[in-house]
Amino acid sequence: MKLDRRKFIGSGGLLAGGACLLPLFSACNSGKEGVKANYSGSGLKLSFEPYDLQLKHVFTIASFSRTTTPVMLVKIEWEGFVGYGEASMPPYLGESHKTATKFLSSLKLDQFTDPFRLNEILSYVDGVAEGNCAAKASVDIALHDLIGKIVDKPWFQIWGYNQEDTPLTTFTIGIDKPEVVTEKVKEAARYKILKVKIGRGTDEEMINTIRKVTDIPLCVDVNQGWKDKREALDKIHWLKEQGVVFVEQPMDKYDLDTMAWLTQHSPLPTIADEGVQRLVDVPKLKGAYSGINIKLMKCTGMREAHKMMNLAKALDMKVMIGCMTETSCGVSAAAQLSPMVDWADLDGNLLISNDPYKGVTVQNGKVILPKRSGIGIN
DSSP states (O other): OOOOHHHHHOSSTTOOOOSOOHHHHHHHHHTOTTOOOOOOOOOOEEEEEEEEEEEEEEEEOSSOEEEEEEEEEEEEEETTEEEEEEEEOOGGGSOOHHHHHHHHHHOOGGGOOOTTOHHHHHHHHHHSSSOOHHHHHHHHHHHHHHHHHHHTOBHHHHTTOOGGGOOBBOEEEOSOOHHHHHHHHHHTTTOSSEEEEOOSSOHHHHHHHHHTTOOSOEEEEOTTOOOOHHHHHHHHHHHHHTTEEEEEOOSOTTOHHHHHHHHHHOSSOEEESTTOOSGGGGGGGBTTBSEEEEEHHHHTSHHHHHHHHHHHHHTTOEEEEEOOSOOHHHHHHHHTTGGGOSEEOOOGGGGBSOOOOOOOEEETTEEEOOOSSBTOOO
16 A cells, blocks of 8 residues: 655654653653643544555565565654554464554544653553554554654653664574575675574575575574474574574474473573563563563553563563564664663564665664654654
């Protein structure tokens, strides 16, 4: 579906001024009385537009292939400010333009006249219906973007993170024929670590093909493709010899006993992806995995992702911040957390050919956060 980008983002979304400063943000967000802003009393205005992302290459993992990803582009307007959000909905998550439209249409955000009541608003959104995590994330991201623009600060700064502490990001190489894999790896020469999709029975072929082109560190994402724990362990030992630094979702997400055994014996860290979605899942995974991959589209957005990161760290687990195939809107929102994680997989916007936004960038493989307010897009 063709999107008129100028029509969608040209209605004041780039305004980043405002007299509300960080001390006021803290007080407003906590709901304390006695601190007043010059609000007119108008409610939040929500609008959304369906969009289809076009992938540069066929994207293949252990269980499926696709060439497009449906997304919903969202904006929330208030007092001349506009915040932008996104729901990325790869089909395997069970969301679509139809479900997102139904969910977003059911929301009554105009009942809220103070965008700083973040927890109150997002708790309402989360409680309207079960599931719909990506659609909920789109509202969460837009609200965070709105608040950041009102206080004229990017979220990494609001959270108190150092912009210079961002990690390298992986660049994903999907399962494909050796000649296509070779081409993809050559195109990814500016990245310092690659994420390789495996789990379809061509694992050694994939790694050996890449090693003919580059010797940079790799991580692998099995997407639950391995079925036998001892065979999986043998593969992990071989992968370690090939310069792999961690293994993502090697086994069935429901089989925590098998994962706990594998993690205990594995020479490499194991990371949960399909096996973790929301905050409530994190404590259950202690001991079964070495760490978790947090994605805004799975966990309903920035608010819960921030909580998940802090809880995982408290449990002495590794943290990875990831994404789906997304525009720079969703990826830039996730990147606000990146200074505090162990690994980042923030290449979703780099895999598409029709990104309507500009935001987070990559230089020499490193995540570069824009200094623009909110989530940092224009």
